[in-house]
Amino acid sequence: MAIGTKLNERCQGICELCNTSPAVHEYTISPKKDDMIENQAALCNTCLENIQTAGSGAYWSFLEGSIWNPEPAIQALSYRILQVYKEEDWANNIISSVELDEDIVQWAMSAFETADVHKDAFGNTLVNGDNVVLTQSLDVKGTSFSAPKGTVVKKIRLVADNTDQVEGKINEQTIVILTKYVKKG
């Protein structure tokens, strides 16, 4: 994506990682999705290409400089790339030479976390077809019906893309139930 005016002002037309080549791409650092410049880096073609292909570590020695960029987004992106090469001395040296805010480290590391799983109120992993017990009474939306604590919900279905929710039948009605209110039965 072409670079917006504000981002271009911030980077002054130069790639925020290598600080050499012209910046031509807006790169949003996951898991952020919006196009606020706080969540973006302005990158040159080569940097973007190397991120996408996880190319040779030798390319990235300039991260030693970009990791000190005042923008959290650039720190997070630099740290994230360094993690890919952390077995190599040069990367390991940079990683151990900086102390970033906890938030930034978490942002950087989020790319390496495994997919989230659905867990019940006690941290047990839930899977499709599990039976669960309600740990508190729930009002069923759109009805006057309330399911008492202890109600067994059979054969739940996990809600994709939301690990806080499962679906199950109560009183013949399929409803969404928050995982924090169920216990694996």
Ligand SMILES: [Zn+2]
């Ligand atoms: Zn670059």
